[in-house]
Amino acid sequence: MRFLAITRAELTILRRNLWIFMATLIMLAFALALSFAGSAPTGTLGVDMLTISVASMTTLSVYLAPLLALMMGFDAIAGDRDRGSLALLLTYPAGRGELLAGKFLAHLAALTIAMVIGFGAAGAIAAWFGGAGAESLLALARLVLTSILLGAVFLVLGYAISALANSTTAAAGLSAGLWLVFVVLFDLALLGAVVMDGDGVFTQSIFPWVMVANPADAFRLWNIAASEGVALSSGMAGAAAALPTWAAPLSLLAWPILGFLLARAAFQKVEP
Amino acid sequence: MRDEPILKISSLDKFRGKTQVLHGIDLELYAGERLALLGHNGAGKSTLIKSVLGLINAEGGTISICGARPGTGAARVATAFLPEAVSFHPALTGFEQLKTFARLSGEKPDIAALLQRVGLGEAMHRRIGAYSKGMRQRLGLAQVLLGRPKLALLDEPTSGLDPISRQDLYAIIDELAAQGTAVLIASHALTEVEARTDRIAIMRKGSKVADDTLAGLSAQAGLPVKLRLRASGDQADRIALETGGRRINGASVEILCTPQDKMAELRRIAALGDAVVDIDMVPPRLDDLYRHYSNEELN
Numbered sequence: 001m002r003f004l005a006i007t008r009a010e011l012t013i014l015r016r017n018l019w020i021f022m023a024t025l026i027m028l029a030f031a032l033a034l035s036f037a038g039s040a041p042t043g044t045l046g047v048d049m050l051t052i053s054v055a056s057m058t059t060l061s062v063y064l065a066p067l068l069a070l071m072m073g074f075d076a077i078a079g080d081r082d083r084g085s086l087a088l089l090l091t092y093p094a095g096r097g098e099l100l101a102g103k104f105l106a107h108l109a110a111l112t113i114a115m116v117i118g119f120g121a122a123g124a125i126a127a128w129f130g131g132a133g134a135e136s137l138l139a140l141a142r143l144v145l146t147s148i149l150l151g152a153v154f155l156v157l158g159y160a161i162s163a164l165a166n167s168t169t170a171a172a173g174l175s176a177g178l179w180l181v182f183v184v185l186f187d188l189a190l191l192g193a194v195v196m197d198g199d200g201v202f203t204q205s206i207f208p209w210v211m212v213a214n215p216a217d218a219f220r221l222w223n224i225a226a227s228e229g230v231a232l233s234s235g236m237a238g239a240a241a242a243l244p245t246w247a248a249p250l251s252l253l254a255w256p257i258l259g260f261l262l263a264r265a266a267f268q269k270v271e272p
Numbered sequence: 273m274r275d276e277p278i279l280k281i282s283s284l285d286k287f288r289g290k291t292q293v294l295h296g297i298d299l300e301l302y303a304g305e306r307l308a309l310l311g312h313n314g315a316g317k318s319t320l321i322k323s324v325l326g327l328i329n330a331e332g333g334t335i336s337i338c339g340a341r342p343g344t345g346a347a348r349v350a351t352a353f354l355p356e357a358v359s360f361h362p363a364l365t366g367f368e369q370l371k372t373f374a375r376l377s378g379e380k381p382d383i384a385a386l387l388q389r390v391g392l393g394e395a396m397h398r399r400i401g402a403y404s405k406g407m408r409q410r411l412g413l414a415q416v417l418l419g420r421p422k423l424a425l426l427d428e429p430t431s432g433l434d435p436i437s438r439q440d441l442y443a444i445i446d447e448l449a450a451q452g453t454a455v456l457i458a459s460h461a462l463t464e465v466e467a468r469t470d471r472i473a474i475m476r477k478g479s480k481v482a483d484d485t486l487a488g489l490s491a492q493a494g495l496p497v498k499l500r501l502r503a504s505g506d507q508a509d510r511i512a513l514e515t516g517g518r519r520i521n522g523a524s525v526e527i528l529c530t531p532q533d534k535m536a537e538l539r540r541i542a543a544l545g546d547a548v549v550d551i552d553m554v555p556p557r558l559d560d561l562y563r564h565y566s567n568e569e570l571n
Contacts, residue, residue, distance in 0.1 A: 005375030
């Protein structure tokens with residue numbers, strides 16, 4: 001398995017430049033802060049503290065998972081090319097798809113470590129102090145899993161940007177732009193459209209599908225639709241109810257595959 | 273009959289936009305042969321190497337590496353490459369980097385021994401970020417030696433190396449050639465490759481303008497041989513007059529003659545008897561040949 005050679009080297013790099021440590025620390029700090037800050041409304045909604053904590057962390061993950069993923073992804077190809085090490089790498093028997101898969105596996109492993117430790121620790125503390133039921137534990141597991149999936153989406157989108165950009169700096173800028181579009185501007189634009197449309201055709205039948213097409217929103221919807229408690233405490237039950245249950249999972253599972261194919265196609269055109 | 277060439281390039285054309293950067297290049301390289309590829313910056317050396325590696329696609333002509341097309345699995349397995357100013361990820365150690373390359377190529381060599389061989393024994397467990405340019409170049413050479421390549425393409429292999437390291441590098445290149453690897457060295461360091469290669473190809477503006485042994489190139493170019501005589505006593509003026517040479521200092525005379533006239537000229541000088549104390553013969557150097565071939569106007 002030649003791509004595993006790349007995975008091993010990338011993991012060594014991520015460990016040695018403290019990337020895994022820093023990402024885990026960031027996840028842990030934010031997750032803990034949100035869990036404690038968000039523990040106030042427990043009594044009024046009648047759900048346990050872990051449920052509230054998962055709802056808060058879902059909102060957090062929408063921002064953080066893509067950000068962490070893009071921070072790793074943007075450098076994947078442009079970095080090697082700017083450094084001058086890509087040409088040599090490409091003369092080895094491993095194909096471009098294998099190189100990309102090797103890096104993806106390493107980056108995904110790093111994200112998984114950060115997510116499991118960060119959300120896991122916050123969840124454990126919330127459960128310890130405020131109690132947890134079977135349903136809220138399931139919601140936590142779902143949050144970790146979907147956060148990793150969301151990270152995977154933005155990893156491969158980061159690779160595509162890394163292959164298309166002329167330099168590492170440009171790749172970094174484009175990644176920031178991509179993050180802003182998917183995580184912030186997309187929702188704002190949709191909100192504007194819904195406000196303009198009122199209760200028209202767009203709001204009724206088109207809006208939920210456009211929304212779920214965005215992986216960040218699909219992530220939110222998946223977590224919300226699947227757990228009544230989380231939906232209740234995040235106030236997003238309406239949009240989730242308008243869609244079939246498979247829509248959000250399909251979107252979040254299809255994006256990494258489409259993104260990888262896109263990155264692979266863009267990588268093919270790269271001349272080291 | 274010679275064997276089939278390891279590398280065979282036939283009428284290769286490459287365009288960058290509308291500019292043609294390679295013009296019908298033909299080149300053959302046989303097992304165990306060391307070929308120097310010379311040319312100014314922008315002459316097309318690196319483009320040619322990238323085409324052979326399959327990193328870029330040429331618009332016309334063919335390249336065959338042991339019968340395989342560039343960029344195919346078989347061609348990549350057969351080929352080793354040392355890029356100009358080679359670079360690696362600074363966070364890995366030399367050992368880890370070489371191990372990664374070995375895994376990628378499916379080889380299981382003795383990594384530590386290989387690093388010892390290129391003089392990185394002491395530094396193999398230090399991060400590449402702390403390496404000097406010369407040490408990175410050595411690491412680059414170590415990865416060329418992974419699993420006996422059929423073809424080795426070295427782009428400016430001695431850039432950034434001190435004179436001793438250069439000697440080591442050429443010793444390793446000789447070893448490679450001795451085990452049957454066809455070695456192509458793109459270089460600017462003319463005096464180095466002069467003694468260390470079997471054949472010399474010169475490129476100018478994307479065309480190959482010369483491809484022969486050093487002796488063959490000299491003969492074709494017809495550059496003059498320099499004969500330098502030392503005269504006894506005050507005979508220098510007389511000798512200069514009789515031979516049609518030029519006084520260059522107190523007691524020496526320099527004569528330029530074509531390679532064909534060399535022996536006749538020597539006999540004439542021998543006939544001068546005691547007046548000539550010593551004689552040095554300076555054949556045209558690669559420097560002169562390179563200038564001759566790379567400056568010649570296109571016909």
